[in-house]
Amino acid sequence: MSSEDLRHRNLTLHFNRLEPSVEKCAGELYTVFSDIGEPWFREYRTSERLFGADSALTEDEKIALKKAKLGNSNPALVLKSLSMLGIK
Numbered sequence: 001m002s003s004e005d006l007r008h009r010n011l012t013l014h015f016n017r018l019e020p021s022v023e024k025c026a027g028e029l030y031t032v033f034s035d036i037g038e039p040w041f042r043e044y045r046t047s048e049r050l051f052g053a054d055s056a057l058t059e060d061e062k063i064a065l066k067k068a069k070l071g072n073s074n075p076a077l078v079l080k081s082l083s084m085l086g087i088k
Contacts, residue, residue, distance in 0.1 A: 011032065015025035044050055047069070051062055064074055082088040 011028045013028050015021040064077055
């Protein structure tokens, strides 16, 4: 979701120390996940959809995913994923 999409939906995803601010941000996060995130994951849950012509993945990403599914993942991409997820 782009920052333009957030503005269009009047979502800031900002908060401060005050509880109402945190609650507002939590509600906005719920909106993003339920309205955009969950439908996206539902749509792309199958390999056929991920590897299709209108996939959100680039050709390089499709190749890397195919290799990973065969047990030959790229360690640099695995590390990048873990970093993006805040795991490493």
